[in-house]
Amino acid sequence: MFEAYNRNLLRINLTDKSFQVEEIPAEVMDKFIGGMGFGVYYLTREVDPAIDALDMGNKLIFATGPLTGTGAPMFAQTALVTKSPLTNGIINCYCGGNLAQKLKSTGYDLVIIEGACSQLSYVLVTPDTVKFIPCPELQGKGVREAEEYISAQEGEDCGTAAIGLAGENLVRFASIISSTRVFGRGGTGAVMGSKNLKGVAFKGTIGVKVHNPRVFALKVDEAFAVFKIATDNPYSLLGVFSRYGTGGGMSLINERYALATRNHTQAHFATADKIDTTAYHKLANSRRIACFGCPIHCGQLHSFQGKDGFFTRGPEYETMYSLGSDCCNDDPLVLARAHNLCEEYGMDTLSAGCTIAFAMECYERGFLSSEDIGFSLDFGNGEALLKALELMARRQGIGDLLAEGTRIMAEKIGRDSAHFAMNSKGMEFAAWMPQRMSGIALTFATSNRGACHKRGPIGQELMGELPMESTEGKAKIVAGIQDKVNALFTLVSCRFADFELPIEMFISLLNAATGMNKDVTDFLDIGERIWNLERLFNLAAGLSSESDMLPARCFEPIEVDGELKSLNREEFEAMVQEYYQVRGWDQQGVPSSVTRKRLGLELPWK
Amino acid sequence: MEIKVCFYAFFREYSPEQALQVSLEPGKDTIGDLIQVLKEHLGEKFSREVASLIKGNRELQGLVYVGSKSILRLDKLSTRLKPGDTVKFLPPMAGG
Numbered sequence: 001m002f003e004a005y006n007r008n009l010l011r012i013n014l015t016d017k018s019f020q021v022e023e024i025p026a027e028v029m030d031k032f033i034g035g036m037g038f039g040v041y042y043l044t045r046e047v048d049p050a051i052d053a054l055d056m057g058n059k060l061i062f063a064t065g066p067l068t069g070t071g072a073p074m075f076a077q078t079a080l081v082t083k084s085p086l087t088n089g090i091i092n093c094y095c096g097g098n099l100a101q102k103l104k105s106t107g108y109d110l111v112i113i114e115g116a117c118s119q120l121s122y123v124l125v126t127p128d129t130v131k132f133i134p135c136p137e138l139q140g141k142g143v144r145e146a147e148e149y150i151s152a153q154e155g156e157d158c159g160t161a162a163i164g165l166a167g168e169n170l171v172r173f174a175s176i177i178s179s180t181r182v183f184g185r186g187g188t189g190a191v192m193g194s195k196n197l198k199g200v201a202f203k204g205t206i207g208v209k210v211h212n213p214r215v216f217a218l219k220v221d222e223a224f225a226v227f228k229i230a231t232d233n234p235y236s237l238l239g240v241f242s243r244y245g246t247g248g249g250m251s252l253i254n255e256r257y258a259l260a261t262r263n264h265t266q267a268h269f270a271t272a273d274k275i276d277t278t279a280y281h282k283l284a285n286s287r288r289i290a291c292f293g294c295p296i297h298c299g300q301l302h303s304f305q306g307k308d309g310f311f312t313r314g315p316e317y318e319t320m321y322s323l324g325s326d327c328c329n330d331d332p333l334v335l336a337r338a339h340n341l342c343e344e345y346g347m348d349t350l351s352a353g354c355t356i357a358f359a360m361e362c363y364e365r366g367f368l369s370s371e372d373i374g375f376s377l378d379f380g381n382g383e384a385l386l387k388a389l390e391l392m393a394r395r396q397g398i399g400d401l402l403a404e405g406t407r408i409m410a411e412k413i414g415r416d417s418a419h420f421a422m423n424s425k426g427m428e429f430a431a432w433m434p435q436r437m438s439g440i441a442l443t444f445a446t447s448n449r450g451a452c453h454k455r456g457p458i459g460q461e462l463m464g465e466l467p468m469e470s471t472e473g474k475a476k477i478v479a480g481i482q483d484k485v486n487a488l489f490t491l492v493s494c495r496f497a498d499f500e501l502p503i504e505m506f507i508s509l510l511n512a513a514t515g516m517n518k519d520v521t522d523f524l525d526i527g528e529r530i531w532n533l534e535r536l537f538n539l540a541a542g543l544s545s546e547s548d549m550l551p552a553r554c555f556e557p558i559e560v561d562g563e564l565k566s567l568n569r570e571e572f573e574a575m576v577q578e579y580y581q582v583r584g585w586d587q588q589g590v591p592s593s594v595t596r597k598r599l600g601l602e603l604p605w606k
Numbered sequence: 607m608e609i610k611v612c613f614y615a616f617f618r619e620y621s622p623e624q625a626l627q628v629s630l631e632p633g634k635d636t637i638g639d640l641i642q643v644l645k646e647h648l649g650e651k652f653s654r655e656v657a658s659l660i661k662g663n664r665e666l667q668g669l670v671y672v673g674s675k676s677i678l679r680l681d682k683l684s685t686r687l688k689p690g691d692t693v694k695f696l697p698p699m700a701g702g
Contacts, residue, residue: 233663233665234655235659235663235665235666235668235669235698236665236698237665237698237699237700239665240616240697240698243616244615244616244697246701248615248616248697248699249615249697249698249699249700250615250697250699251614251615251696251697252614252615252696252697252698252699253699255614255671255694255696256674273614273615276615277615278615278616278618317699453701454701458699458700458701459698459699459700459701460700462699462700463668463676463698463699463700464674464675464676464678464679495701496701499700561674
């Protein structure tokens with residue numbers, strides 16, 4: 001039997017306020033490890049791919065991994081898996097902070113939430129019981145207020161997560177937030193809102209017992225040593241993240257002409273340096289903040305003084321793009337306030353910003369008038385940007401349309417707006433430009449989440465390890481990254497850990513903690529198994545190879561330092577076909593029976 | 607030979623100006639030579655935190671670009687410069 005697990009899952013039914021504890025079979029641990037693996041395994045078994053994501057039949061699965069709550073560094077994240085109201089496919093997303101450690105301390109490895117509350121409520125999980133607590137007084141309240149309320153009721157030693165107004169209003173890209181860390185993408189907050197669930201709280205004291213404490217402690221020391229060398233070097237990636245957060249690297253992206261600007265019509269934002277982290281260090285009192293057990297502390301808290309003073313955690317780089325360059329907003333205070341609105345209302349800053357950039361272009365082209373919108377929504381208009389975010393979260397006026405995201409907006413607006421609605425599978429683009437980075441083009445196109453940046457060769461392409469534009473060899477590289485990151489997300493590792501830690505060290509930690517005996521091949525096979533299972537779920541949900549296409553704008557020329565460059569459509573399509581081959585899928589992108597058999601995939605649905 | 611040198615992000619702490627025009631003497635045309643000139647021009651902080659580290663710090667070498675290529679992908683400190691080149695000191699990035 002494997003160690004470092006509680007070996008139990010908790011199933012909570014909100015409809016009849018019941019709960020039950022179930023044992024997690026050893027075979028599931030062996031084949032899926034934990035975190036994302038657990039989430040994808042149980043969701044694909046238990047949720048009909050064809051249902052609407054906001055139907056009561058959808059489930060929310062919060063999952064930890066075997067390294068959660070141990071002394072191993074950079075395993076603070078909680079995985080969340082559900083069906084996405086934005087993409088209509090499966091979504092896995094991750095939140096740092098201390099939620100995972102608190103969840104695991106209740107004696108469960110994962111929590112499956114089913115059904116819906118009859119009135120707005122939150123749920124408290126302890127090792128002994130589950131409480132369903134109505135909280136109508138929190139209706140319409142911001143995330144911070146909701147989390148503070150729950151902590152005040154249940155004690156500050158709780159781990160909490162909550163939704164804001166956007167989740168209650170079923171904004172398709174609403175987030176769930178835990179103490180300024182975010183399950184950002186894909187509308188998990190809307191799923192929680194559809195269940196009338198304002199928040200969750202975990203409170204326990206159960207520790208983690210590892211298989212071989214002596215070897216595990218040795219491996220933990222080795223991992224810390226790797227991160228210490230990295231953070232001591234002010235020029236390494238994690239050294240820079242440690243000092244400046246993710247926003248410290250914006251000028252590299254800009255100078256490489258890969259900073260999406262003006263709804264992806266430009267690759268360079270002339271005033272980008274007004275909104276990067278070094279600019280915030282001049283404007284605000286800033287300090288660093290870390291997730292549980294993390295030696296990097298990439299979080300940046302900024303406190304702005306004055307009578308309207310406020311503080312933010314972030315913006316992160318991705319937000320500097322979405323609510324910054326993509327909307328031509330170079331006002332750092334407007335950006336910080338926009339970021340804060342998204343945190344208060346609980347909205348994904350990426351989808352929110354990218355959607356507003358799309359609306360700005362629709363306004364510029366006359367597809368949306370100032371009468372439709374209620375005001376002028378020009379690029380670079382900070383006041384309009386903030387107003388649009390308010391309306392979006394409230395679903396008031398034009399906000400009701402904005403809250404649907406770019407894909408549905410384009411369907412409703414019509415004309416040729418879909419060609420510049422920058423999404424893949426309905427999920428708005430993350431901060432990277434398919435026009436400039438062919439690996440990112442393939443990543444956005446083929447990700448089971450939609451236009452997600454978590455599993456792409458970003459650093460390799462930006463820092464010159466791989467050519468940015470050539471499609472040669474990218475299919476195999478992207479598939480390899482997808483499998484590897486999936487495997488890491490079973491643990492559940494921070495995405496930044498593998499920038500320094502070799503894969504063998506992750507596996508050593510896993511084996512020493514659990515008593516497993518995995519090697520690199522076994523580990524990567526697990527990542528591939530999960531990827532294919534998600535793909536099969538998405539196909540059953542109605543997605544197809546057409547969903548692996550990018551908007552037409554991605555194939556239009558873009559100016560790069562005085563020259564026009566573009567992603568060649570034929571080369572891109574050939575790269576997608578090559579990717580299908582690498583994956584063992586047919587020409588329509590369906591995993592073949594041989595591939596399914598090799599990965600041991602059983603399908604509970606047709 | 608005239609070379610343009612641009613500083614970005616945290617590298618701007620080393621230079622009061624974001625862009626400098628630097629003259630290199632004939633025969634002194636490598637990145638290593640440029641670093642020596644910058645050391646004299648920019649002073650103690652640059653000397654301590656960049657010039658004295660760059661030889662043994664692969665990551666730092668990866669942040670110095672000639673045009674669109676990092677010197678790590680060229681000839682490191684021996685990378686030869688030509689008139690009109692732009693040398694950039696850029697931060698690292700991957701994901702985020």
